[in-house]
């Protein structure tokens with residue numbers, strides 16, 4: 001009754017679906033990895049699930065722009081019902097459910113208009129472009145949580161080290177007004193920072209030069225979280241190349257990776273919601 005069910009989308013070059021599913025298993029949820037076509041053909045309904053997940057990867061080889069083709073399929077390809085998947089996703093959110101996108105998945109959510117979605121009209125309000133460095137950045141970064149951000153995914157987290165691996169991570173808001181609105185409403189829920197937790201625009205701590213030093217966004221209701229770094233790739237302390245040093249400095253540290261908390265947070269949150277309604 002209170003089992004939390006997550007749906008992890010794959011296909012077309014998405015390549016982080018197994019890690020994403022492993023994260024949900026460790027967090028105590030079920031995870032079904034489903035090809036996007038199964039959903040577009042009406043064989044699987046997103047409404048059977050509590051959390052919809054868009055993992056990272058290179059969908060359609062980043063052709064046109066990263067995440068662009070998948071987001072267009074979701075916006076424009078007709079399901080057998082005659083609706084488009086974005087209509088179903090709007091219903092999914094109206095039902096109080098949750099969506100997570102990581103890296104290529106974050107890029108899809110931005111291009112679908114799910115993030116930041118300040119006006120709740122699902123019109124794209126930002127885009128992603130090539131990293132300022134002009135190259136693919138593949139290394140660990142630090143990001144800090146905006147304490148004023150309202151999303152259960154980030155509850156109790158202040159800062160995380162996470163792996164980043166992307167070429168198009170530079171988030172750019174539509175205009176100054178949008179940038180100010182996102183900032184004022186604390187939708188820039190994660191920002192790149194130094195190891196000491198100081199937000200920074202400076203390379204390399206900020207790997208891409210994103211507006212507002214943004215590493216992740218949430219929507220105004222907090223139901224949608226998207227981030228460029230990969231929490232599903234930091235499920236165990238031993239994923240961190242500095243684990244030896246970390247353990248020496250803090251011998252009692254948990255052996256969980258800092259990324260796992262995002263998954264346990266949302267699974268526990270949904271479990272509590274389900275218990276409250278039985």
Ligand SMILES: NC(=O)CC[C@H](N)C(=O)O
Nearest residue numbers: 056057103104166167168
């Ligand atoms: N790891 C990823 O999901 C990469 C996203 C995208 N292919 C990029 O390079 O920007």
